[in-house]
Amino acid sequence: MNIDAQKRILITGAAGFLGSHLCDRFIAEDFHVIGMDNLITGDLRNIAHLFKLPNFEFYQHDVSKFVHVPGRLDYILHFASPASPIDYLQIPIQTLKVGSLGTHNLLGLAKSKSARILVASTSEVYGDPLVSPQSEEYWGNVNPVGPRGVYDEAKRFQEAMTMAYHNFHGLETRIVRIFNTYGPRMRLNDGRALPTFIAQALRGEPLSVFGDGKHTRSFCYVSDQVEGIFRLLFSDYVLPMNIGNPDEMTINEIALEIIALMGNRSNIVYEKLPVDDPKQRQPDISKAKLILDWTPKVSRKEGLEKTIAYFKTLPQEELKQKDFTYYNQK
Numbered sequence: 001m002n003i004d005a006q007k008r009i010l011i012t013g014a015a016g017f018l019g020s021h022l023c024d025r026f027i028a029e030d031f032h033v034i035g036m037d038n039l040i041t042g043d044l045r046n047i048a049h050l051f052k053l054p055n056f057e058f059y060q061h062d063v064s065k066f067v068h069v070p071g072r073l074d075y076i077l078h079f080a081s082p083a084s085p086i087d088y089l090q091i092p093i094q095t096l097k098v099g100s101l102g103t104h105n106l107l108g109l110a111k112s113k114s115a116r117i118l119v120a121s122t123s124e125v126y127g128d129p130l131v132s133p134q135s136e137e138y139w140g141n142v143n144p145v146g147p148r149g150v151y152d153e154a155k156r157f158q159e160a161m162t163m164a165y166h167n168f169h170g171l172e173t174r175i176v177r178i179f180n181t182y183g184p185r186m187r188l189n190d191g192r193a194l195p196t197f198i199a200q201a202l203r204g205e206p207l208s209v210f211g212d213g214k215h216t217r218s219f220c221y222v223s224d225q226v227e228g229i230f231r232l233l234f235s236d237y238v239l240p241m242n243i244g245n246p247d248e249m250t251i252n253e254i255a256l257e258i259i260a261l262m263g264n265r266s267n268i269v270y271e272k273l274p275v276d277d278p279k280q281r282q283p284d285i286s287k288a289k290l291i292l293d294w295t296p297k298v299s300r301k302e303g304l305e306k307t308i309a310y311f312k313t314l315p316q317e318e319l320k321q322k323d324f325t326y327y328n329q330k
Helices: 017-028 085-090 092-113 149-169 193-202 222-233 251-262 286-292 300-312 316-320
Strands: 008-012 032-037 056-060 075-078 116-122 173-178 207-210 216-218 241-243 248-250 268-271
Touching: 008 017, 008 092, 017 032, 017 222, 075 092, 075 222, 085 092, 092 116, 092 149, 116 149, 116 222, 149 173, 173 222, 193 207, 193 251, 193 300, 207 251, 216 251, 222 241, 222 286, 241 286, 248 251, 251 268, 251 300
Parallel strands: 008 032, 008 075, 032 056, 075 116, 116 173, 173 241, 207 268
Antiparallel strands: 216 248
């Protein structure tokens, strides 16, 4: 492709789990990809395979500070943010800043470059929902001063700021509300159930289920999530859209599935449920089906097998690391 005609896209949070998979997708689509990450939770190993490519470049930078990218930009994907419960407690101020100051900086960059920007929101904007499944019209049940509030409110502010730029400046914006996503490159022991269960099973430990295990989640494999985001970016839809797998299951059920798939004799132990932990999480994806012609394709069994295989390749010393800060709240 003529380099002058090649589309240029900035992806923040590029060294993270989802950001790195988005880098792969846009490289495959022959974009020139500019990755940006401050590496506070990201890992360069996730994008190491891209450094040798002429259409990839990387900047280590905190988007909460002024963002400068030389040259033309056609698109921006704003995926810079801590995304696990443990991170909320360890770096709460940074979590709030990347959702507010970081979003403001990137919206301003998009405006100056006449670029379309898609921001990554989350199902956490619904809080501990009083309705299920959660549609985009549901306004949520959120505790702004609870331990999860720093993430929930950062994302709610991010959505409001994005819509303000769209309505006031006419900026081309898109908002994706991401439901639980899993796959290779997830961080071990980051407080989320699925990778923690796999890590515990690999260590031959009991699986720690918090509460009675009857609360639910809906798990979407990463390639399906990326496909939904890709379609949303190039759609004409400007309001928030849920992208996730509506196949709801209890935490007990996912724990038992992982035990069965890994063929070990781990059992389940029950711990106190953390403050404000959502009891239900299930996306209504009617809009994604209608507008994007998108539905998840990867079965949970296939997705879990790929994820488990990835975790088995990690160094033993990394597998042994544990961090349950989030679950040790007083």
